[in-house]
Amino acid sequence: MTEPVLEIKNLNVDYGLGDQSVHAIRDVSLTLHRGEVLGLAGESGSGKSTLAYGMTRLLPPPGVITGGQVIYTPESGDPYDVLQLTDRQLRGFRWSETAIVFQGAMNSLNPVHKISTQLTDVLRAHEPKMSESSRNARAREMLKLVGIAADRMDAYPHQLSGGMRQRVMIGMALILQPQVVIMDEPTTALDVVMQRQILGQLIELRERLGFSVIFITHDLSLLVEFSNRIAIMYGGRIVEEAPASALYRDSLHPYSQGLLGSFPALRGPRRELTGIPGSPPDLKGMPSGCSFHPRCPKAFDPCATEIPVLTAHGDRSAACWLVER
Amino acid sequence: MTSIPDAKAPAGEVVLEAVGLTKHFPVRRRLKDVFSRTHKAVHAVDDVHLTLRRGQVVALVGESGSGKSTVARLLAQLYPRTGGDIRLHGETTKVTSGSSFRRYAARVQMIFQDPFASLNPTHTIRYHLTRPLKIHGTAGDDLEKSLHELLERVSLTPPERYLDKFPHELSGGQRQRVAIARALGARPEALLADEPVSMLDVSIRLGVLNLLRDLKERLDLAILYITHDIASARYFADETMVMYAGRMVEGGDSETVTQAPAHPYTQLLIESAPDPDRLAGAADVADEDRGNGEPPSLINPPTGCRFHPRCPKAMARCSTDEPVRLEIGDVPGHWAACWLYDKNEVAK
Amino acid sequence: MSIPTSSIEQVIPVQGAMAQPAKKARRNNFRFVSNKKAAAGLIILGIYVLLAIIGPWIAPYDPGARGDQLVAPPSADHWMGTTHLGQDVWSQLLVGTRSVMFVGFLAGIVATVLSVLVGVSAGYIGGKTDETLSVFSNVFLVIPALPLIIIITSVLENADDWLIAMVIGLTSWSWNARVLRAQTLSLRRRDFVEASRATGEKTWRIIGFELLPNLTAVIASGFVGTVIFAVLSEITLAFIGVTSNTTWNWGTILFWAQGQQALAQNAWWWFVPAGLAIALLGTALSLINFGIDEFVSPRLRSAGKTKIKTTSGRTVRMRIGFTPVIQKEASRD
Amino acid sequence: ACGDSPNANKNAANGAKTDFLSIGMPNGTVTENNNPFVGTSAGASLGYKWMIYEPLGMWNNVKPSEPPAPWLASKITWSPDWKTVDLEIRTDATWSDGQKLTAEDVVFTHTMIKNNKALNTFAIPYDTITADGDKVKMTFKTSQFTTQHKVISQIPIVPKHIWEKISDPATDPIKEPVGSGPYTLKTFSQQGITLSVRESGYWQPAPAVKELRYTSYADNNAQTTALATGASEWSFVFIPSYEQTFISKDPANYKMWAPGVLGIHGLYINTTQKPFDDPKLRQAMNMVVNRADIFTQAEAGYFHPEIKSITGLPEGAGDAYIADEYKGKTFSVDVAGAKKLLTDSGYTLDGTTLKDKSGKPVTIKLSDPAPWSDYQTTLEIIKSNFAEIGIAATVEKPNQNVWDQNVQKGDFGAVVRWTNGGSTPFDIYQTVMDGDLYKPLGELAQQGNFGRFQSPEATAALKAYSGAADDAARATALATLQKIFVEQAPMLPIGADNVGGAYSTKNWVGWPSDADPYAPLQPTQAGALAVVLRLKPANS
Amino acid sequence: MKYFLQRLAFYVFTAWAAITLNFFIPRMIPGDPVQALITKYQGQLSSQAIESLYVLFGIDKDRGLWSEYVDYWKQLLSGDLGLSFTFFPTPVSEILSDSLPWTLTLIGVTTVISFVLGTGLGVLAGWRRGSWVDGLLPVTTFLSSIPYFWLGIIAIYLLTGPDSFFPSSGGYDIALEPAWDQWFIPSAIQHSLLPALTILISSVSGWILSMRNMMVTVASEDYITVAHAKGLPERRVALGYAARNALLPNVSGFALSLGFIVGGTLLVEIVFSYPGVGFQLFQALGAQDYPLMQGVFLVITISVLVANLLADVAYLLLDPRTRKEG
């Protein structure tokens, strides 16, 4: 495995403080290696987005990071904790080291500015010495990279289709050649056809440019196909982490198994769909012990009382008492 | 050249039938259009044939904007149709409002995509369920009993726990169950489910789909299941129809359509679906040329086959002649609207 | 008169912030009252309403009765001093409350009913009806209301409170109608309306039972806005002497005070209280509207909290784009 | 407006010589119109037309019985029947464009008015107008005894050589007025008009005030403020508590003088309404009206000088006309007397309610437009006065048009309103009692007799007065009128019109006063010219 | 463009409606201008003048409504608004052209300042919640609830006086003549300060509030988070992204509240005796001067319409989405 580029250590995120607060991310540790695609899956509300925003300090109020470290190792230079950066440093860090592609491209683009403006904006902020013409040239280059004709430079977001907008966002994310690209459900709003096109393009670009990707979705089958490693989240914790193929073939955590069993497969023999009984937990009234135990078909004694810790088993790890056995 | 107007009827009585159903939404005329004669329209649905049978699920699959919801709303008679026919038990029906509409609604009910939006936030579950019961004839002492029955039927037990709650107090899956219960309250014969699970979480989708299947079996309902997830159609529907840009392009037994797609569009759709068995990185983006395929404009739809601008196998005639339904040899009832399967072409 | 602030904000919920709130509407019913601003506004308004009812009975003097002390400053006998005729200003204020509240509320009701009729039917029925009604209300919207009201009232023979309230109500519904139309349009597209139609509900029932309950906040906010406008208009009309009403209201007090150049005589007690009474009433109504706005738009509500205290007593300021980081002494497990 | 700052002499108060006088009126905005015959012109509404154009004779409203002093006419002789007047026009007057003023100009002016109904605002029944050298002879169809001051002193004389070229003298704005007066128009703006003194050619010694600055203030408040700050040195405006809001700001210099004239304000009672058709009731009402209260509380202690004489004639101006019978008889509040009078004539006082002969409670509606706050206050006072004899009054404030209409139609209970004014008591009594002006209820009585008072005796006496050939006949007619007015009380007189003003002696002295009432002190009166000519710098 | 044409058609229609309304209003008013003039002078003008005034004003009561309406349009189209009665025989158009610039400048400048200032403060308040601007909110709410005229009168009482910098009334120093010179302009500005200030005080809070609320709403949009994620300077995010978008609904709000503003300034003009159209309307009302009344109402309405049109154009320019083809 290559060296880590981003290490999340014991990250905790709350929404609000005091009695009303919700503990959305609980002690999450996760390592992203250089050049890999790390998938992050889980049901709605499991904290995937919160984690993604949290590590870049982009959580909207009343989100508060209540502990942990996010160690970033630049391509050359010493590692540093992103959470300790001053505002100024943080602004410099953003986009040039880590870029984010959000779920809704329509909402991610400012409706009143041309896409060229929004592309060159970044360059103006991060590379102030760059000349106007070279900024434009670079923006045009990025558009070409994601397969959009340069003559769409002066279009406004509403003049582009959903797929094109999403591609503009990807192009924008890569414009500063960041080390890490975080993608929060970048394709859920799109058609399967479009989804495949865009993801295919992204993977190809990753191979060319060598950045790492954190890929968030709740579509596990998509992740299995596109990522190197997968982390499964449940109730604000990582419950399992493993290489994609290993997870697909033989997941350790019952939750992962349930998730995999919820997807009807298009190809191959018709499998029995198991699904997961019950409904996702409420963060305000988290069950004691393993938060999955009320829904877990394999729950047993310790599950209800003791919180399982994520422990490594070779190149994979899981937080489940079953596995501890 | 064999053209079959209808798939061969499998077992089950026909409940609802769409024949050549067409819907064009007029485009708002602009000032400069005042002098031109042409009336522009969105060709949302064109010449759709569909048969719902008792105890069967028909899936309608297609990308966003292909006209799936419009078909459902037309069938529910929420929109007046531009052309074609809707037959309920073989009888042509055209209702817009009043008691005839209510009689129709008692037999054909619809479930909406978004369980968050389809329940009125200001009313309790009790109100939501009482209304169809009252409108469609259950009143008096039976009411409470019927309410309980409804909730039990959708597995919201015990009913008392749910009756006086407001929609926001329920989870997504529970809400969709309430929506289903409301539709059942009218004791319909046909249920039109417009993407009933696409807004739900993966882990609870299955529950709702299983419920629908269960209802189909127990109440002998005819169900139209609209989805953009072709994989779920394979698992859930007996028959699958694929729509593209307002037209049906392929139909047949679900397993056949998903495993041996005939129409290039269906093939593309299935190829694009995530496949965990493909390995990471190995995902090759084979058909770059297919890449920029954007769905066509429905105001000026492409001539001939509407898919031809994106079709890798397009032939000259595809851009001029509108394809008709052609039977595919493999399985009975499997058809595609594609010139590739015209005997003359095959012969070539 | 001032721009009814609330009416400008009404634009906001239309932008779609409405989508969420409705979801939570019920749960927060009590939250509305527990909203500090709304509660303060309601309390003040309650006092005014009370005074409107009992004012004439508890007034120590007949507001028109002449007394011996002319233009006397506040004293034990006359809490707010007297006028040039020795009338008791405090009594005038008390008695005047009723007329102000009456006109404000009646005009508010008239305008609200009209705006609901026009706005909701335009939004729901659509088509030609919508276009006609929209143009109609837009015309009313663009024609400046106050000059129009002034001109119309000056035409009227004997404008009593009823008539004034009607004139104000009939000329000031258009803004709310517009807002309601936009809201109705967005609601109409929501599935629950379609769903109830599919269930077989009648049109009037859909409007009355499906749409209106979801519009209550907007209607209430429009009502409050119109009340503010009506109160200010009524007072303005009385002040500039356009209306001929014989009943006392705060505008009448100001009219007399101004006619007698109260301030030039340093008789501030004659001029100031009525103005403050208006301002306070306006503030109360505005506060209620803030409450409604925050109730309707959860973003605004959470926007209230900008600083939070940690357990260790440190305050942390919320900032968009820079999530605060609080490193706990001992990390949790 | 280049060159020196127009403000240069603003600081004159600090010791330097002041050469201008600021005159203000609370008339709102004005438009550029200097036509002396149009009442709506700026010249008329602010009064500066009299500084530019002069009358034939100068009449002192404060002493109406005195004949007009010679002005452009050096001699004015009326025939005994008051149907002919012989004028001698002075020969030393010139127009401000240098041309001589002649008798032709006088004939031209009056002929123009005679031939132009729109200009004949006094409805003067001209017959012939001829000139003979410096002499002018005018004859009239009726006796001009009661209107002589209008002919002589209210009609400005305009230059023929300019006006004969004007196509419509009634609507021409006369942007560059040429007159015989001591001032010429210097600048005009919406808010302020400046007149500067003529370099030469004025037939009298040039006035000391070099410049007159007229300002039209938006309303009474603004005018009062201007007076208080000294921005305005002379004005005619209603100032509530003038002692406090005006005089006290500079007691040494700020003065107020408000002499009454022959024109009054009073409560017109609708004599067609029962039981107010009963003179006894009206008399009783007359006895309880507290005129002193009204004077101090409603009229700020000066604006409408209190009417003391029961004949309704103002103090000072009216003194000369009071019949012997009523000399010294003044109003006094007499509630007991009124009650007695009422009970004697068949009314009953039931607790606090007066019941008429048929046993119905007596109630009355008082009304006046809302914006007239002094009238409103008056009504409030009257209301409480009436309450003392058991009459329940309500005060209504219809808007002005409605009120106007109703008063003319006779659709009212009682209103405070004015009478016409003039050089004799005739105008007062005519407005109230003239049977010739009587109109049935519902028809518009535009000129007077709003209360529908019907007394053939009074009508005859009015005719006799205006047409009388000698003073004795006039005295008899007047005595009759006064008797009817007093005994029948068709209108309850309250206050007189005043032709006074507020002024400041800080820069200019020589104003008329009680001690020397040489002219009215109202800037819009023709007499204002006489005042300006008498002013002298204060520090000289 | 289509949008623009549509709006234009609407404005034409509204103008027609307003003008027609305008035509009918005075016809419902009882009484006549001659009597009103007599009444205005309360005895200073003898009632003998009535006859001559009728002749002078040329009042002719017996004409068909329709032919009057047609004539009215003919007159209007030739720019003739008739002659004022109070200022007879000055044409109404002349009075309006004298007073309109004052109103336009006072309302125009203060409205724009109020809008800009309020919007600016609103941006601050919405962006930096909890800053000092938030403290301003309750105060401005209270101030905006005060009737304009009351505030104006109190301001006159407290701030003007013999030695005060602020004049209590008028549009310029009365010793001056209107001209574009070094004395008149400063004087006009000096005279407009207090009226402007009261308008500002009572109207600014509306803008602050609506802008603040819009900012709060917009600040949670995804594109704002993206802008932050892009590491753009805060100013750029706040202004170029958040404020720019939050401004849009405010611009249309701005247009629509112009009518209210005009109503309000009318009173300020009355209180400060400002020589604008509002004051003229007030005078015309008192004097039954219906040609003038009609003229003023017409001018006010048309100006509001034009301002609305301008705001529409501004919206068109600011929001690319409305510029969509066709």
Ligand SMILES: Nc1ncnc2c1ncn2[C@@H]1O[C@H](COP(=O)(O)OP(=O)(O)OP(=O)(O)O)[C@@H](O)[C@H]1O
């Ligand atoms: N502003 C907020 N205030 C309180 N709780 C919040 C807030 N935002 C998110 N949460 C809670 O934090 C939890 C994690 O939310 P998050 O958005 O990270 O989930 P997610 O995994 O991204 O879900 P999805 O798949 O729906 O995007 C959820 O339970 C949510 O309810």
Ligand SMILES: Nc1ncnc2c1ncn2[C@@H]1O[C@H](COP(=O)(O)OP(=O)(O)OP(=O)(O)O)[C@@H](O)[C@H]1O
């Ligand atoms: N009321 C309407 N007026 C005009 N056009 C409409 C209307 N409703 C739908 N359309 C158009 O008809 C086409 C089909 O829409 P429809 O909603 O049926 O698609 P869909 O397949 O249900 O899409 P999705 O998967 O996004 O729900 C679309 O192009 C849409 O824009």
Ligand SMILES: [Mg+2]
């Ligand atoms: Mg998420």
Ligand SMILES: [Mg+2]
């Ligand atoms: Mg759909």
